[in-house]
Amino acid sequence: MTAPAFAHAAEIERSLELMAERCEDPAPLVYGRVFAAHPQVEAQFWRDTNGTIRGEMLARTFSAILDFVGDRLYADHLIKTEVITHEGYEVPREVFSTFFGFVAEAVREVLGPDWTPATETAWREMLAEIQRYLDATPRVGAPA
Template structure:
């Protein structure tokens, strides 16, 4: 299920506006994450300079752009990261929470330039992302006994 071109353009436009207006969104994203998932704060005890948070959010933005575009790797990356992070005691639902928080912060940063088209596009993309978070086992990996 590929992202429609109009939805991809709307998400990309919202990210551009947020980048121009908000600069580094990682402090706001992680503040919101820790408000909603306070148990996650303990996992960042080594990140005293917030460099890890910033790098992780940058990778999330890159993955979202690939996910809405050519989808060369993002779907597989998300599936893999869900499983990898379970090893760090990060529940799957935190990923869904995280992507939703990114959308919220982008929306808030866009302010009056947030459009209905952006809202519709983000809802669709979040639903599509949620599929990969909830089902990180690649469907193509099943083996048949033909």
């Protein structure tokens, strides 16, 4: 087995496992925060009449996080390509990048006292590392 891509992978995995055990549907916890912070984006889900797209987007985000901290086979590329795709949905990358932080807040809420200082460190460092990938993604149409 190769080493995980991220030093605190086990802590991220533990927190997401607890989240999955304790919360059947984390979507309201995450999207409630997204829409409170960015009220304009709720209307951008107009095609999502039954929550399927929001559910799929969140599921893909959880999978991407697990891959990002583990084998990192695709998540770094996925994050970079989704930024561009979302600019096509008129979601600015500054908004896009906040999603992972709202996921972190939702996990913290569900874990309660099981969100330890080590969990906090792991998520903070992972969010910073994801942000570095986002910052390195060229803007479409920007001069090279």
